[in-house]
Amino acid sequence: MMRFTDLKREANFVFGHRQIKLTLLVVFLLSAVSLWSGYAEMQEQQATIERLLEKDQIEREAVITHQSSYGMVAYYAFHLTYAPPSPLAFAAVGERDVFPWKHRIRMLALEGQIYESDTDNPELAFLGRFDFAFVTSVLLPLFIILLLYDLKAKEREARRFDLLNVTARNAHAIWTARVIVTLVPLALVTLVPFVVFGLFNGASISSISTVCAIVIGNIAIWSAIVLVIGAAKRFANFSATHLASIMLGVWLVTTVVVPVTAHSVINAVVETPEGGDIVLTQREAVNSAWDKPVEDMWAAFIATHPQWADFTTFDPERDTSFNWKWYYAFQQVGDQTASDLSKAYQAATLQRDTIASYVALLSPSLLTQRLLSSAADTNVSAMVGYENDVRAFHQALRKFYYYHLFKDPEFYQESFEALPKFTPSVDAL
């Protein structure tokens, strides 16, 4: 049985230690700095999106007023799509620095546009982000090891070990109390800054609680690892620092060796088309349309769009100057040709992610990182989700323009009020 007085005494003891106080201060600073840096970055991304939205609107209106046919507007008008940072993205930047979160697309073949990436500075992405997810998944375990590895050894060296065991009402309770008064402040200095930033940023209570639970779970797992190694009979003769080396070994194997090995294995196992092949195929299909018999192209187009079967002929009287129908139809056919490759590419990305989620069960750090970026909607599936939003939006654009190109109604600028608008599926800040 552990009593309150035990806890109190241990707390006094622990906080009497300069090394522990210093560690807690460092963890607090790391947590706060990582949060601030993620927060500032997400604010900047949000501001960028707002600036882009404004310019996007102006630019498109300029195109609409300057052009006089639907085909020309479709050619020149770009549409901004974006994945805004979620209210928790500041805590886990996740895949946002590798996957694009903004695209400007137009009516041309999508496969030629969607792999364009306006991502961040590659050198900074290579160095890695210093975000809250990194602090909690990679650094926190190291601090736990440093705080707990010589729990008992310190007392042995100070020759208080036996004294403590003898004087305590319950020998077990002392160590439990000491672990608790070390870990609870550690969790607090990590999480309090996060909760403050989270509330300030308008994150929901439930999502904040989820993150807290993930972090506490990670602390619990690592404490268990450290305590089990410390108490193992096999290592009974080891010095405290030898024990710590073993704990670091566990950290190394789970945090570094497991993920990189899994990465190499996944690379070998999961077949993925070369990205270059998708765009080459698409371009060949689009460009060869100019030289191929028109009927072949129309056949491929009508196969997926039977509703326009009766409208494919080019009538110089009815249709405006250039045969835009044919032009956009072969863009569509280009996408259709590359569609299998493109689907396989995305499927491979997702399949790798799925395998990685199983691998994460072997690595607490990886698991924490994945759970955090999933809570923050910055994981692979969120970014692929954005890609699919862009695809759906492009589909809607096509629907709008196909009507105006094939039915060829009189050109009215007002008709562009019905132009589809992109709405991100992740809630904005």
Added chain:
Amino acid sequence: MIFSVAKTICADQWRYWLRTKVAATVLLLGAILTLAALVVNAFHIEEAAHAREHLQTEAEERFKAQPDKHPHRMVHYGHYVFRAPTPLSVIEPGVDTYTGNAIFLEGHRQNSAMFAEQRQSAGLTRFSSLTPSFLALVLAPLFIILIGYGSVSREREAGTLTLLLSQGTTRWQLMLGKLLALITASGLFLLPLLLACLYVAFSSESPLVVLLFCLSYAVYFLLWATVVTACSALFEKSSVSFTMLIVIWMAACVLLPRLGSSVATNAAPSIGKLEADFKVEEKLRSLGDGHDVNDPAFKKLKEDLLAKYNVDSVDDLPVNFRGVVAQYSEGRQAKVLNEFAENRMGEELEQAHIARQFGWLSPTVAVRAISTILAGTSLETHHRFLREAEALRLEFVQGLNKVHVEKLDYKLDMNRNASEEAADKAVVGADNWALLSEFNFKPEAANTRISNALVYFLQLFVWVCITALLLRAAVRRLNP
């Protein structure tokens, strides 16, 4: 004399490592990891090199195999360039997996690089990667700490330090012996790397670059071995030196590089390509649309041309006016595009420079900068790739426009939308597509890379001095 005693101490330390399980395990694990990393990475790079070379040849062949066409159609058909990996990227892949390695080149647009490998890695390699450079820069120091933190303090705790010093061993002999032992142990991690370098040097890389590359890694290992030995002597107890060294490692290898990256992002935010695109468009709108000869922006061009050839209408010109407009507007547009592209690259470089300033705080950052710059996998080399791709883009697009000006009749050209037969007439021969040059990307010349890395060599040198002072302090304070 000093060395023979040091050698004995070193040999003694080695006997201790081989006897204790932890040290032997660490040494073995380190050696296996380094070898695995080298093998895996070498295969990967080899494969990527072949794949990209193949794609590059294929792209060129496809371009040249196009049938007779209107030259402007070829401008839109475009071309792909692929960046082949550099020889040293076997050890230091650097930013390569983050940048994407293919660019589509076409008229009127500058596209960004596509298909960054990192997107397919499912986040597994975001903290760590199985690259020799990550192992050498981040993990090897941890291994050196794990085997060396107690090398001197152990003797002190066991009481053998007094014995050694009273038997006539000097402090320097003792410390050099311990240091020598740790250096030889860390050599186990370094050796595979050096052998790989040697192999690279004999293939295609400049020997001087490879030498400096090896040297900076060797110095880096030396730094850590010295810091570890010094700390082991400076602190009374093994547990304290252990804790201190782990804290130093966390700060230098894990924390500061990332902190540098985050500080750079926030201190010098870059506006990104999309936002720059808007500014480009704004500026370009004032320059006119190259597809439309009637755009008022080309009025002056037309007047000048009519005056030059002394004719009254564009129909009478000996050259194709549409081609002239396309050529003229592409040139002007490229200037604007390049101005913004240079701006953007300048911003990125500024961010990288801010992040690299952290090399004054952590030798890991300094050596990483040296390593990527020398290996040709740095931001600078990526920018060089972008610039070369742009030069090729402008060259073939303007080459096609020149064909448009000189080899395609204006009247046939203007009449091209009238019927299919008319469209078939408005073409030029496929032999013209031979104007496309080969793309064969090479990183900067050895001297340029070395001079780019000079500042970071200076950072490393400062670390050598600091470490030497630390060692001296440790020797002076060495008391039983």
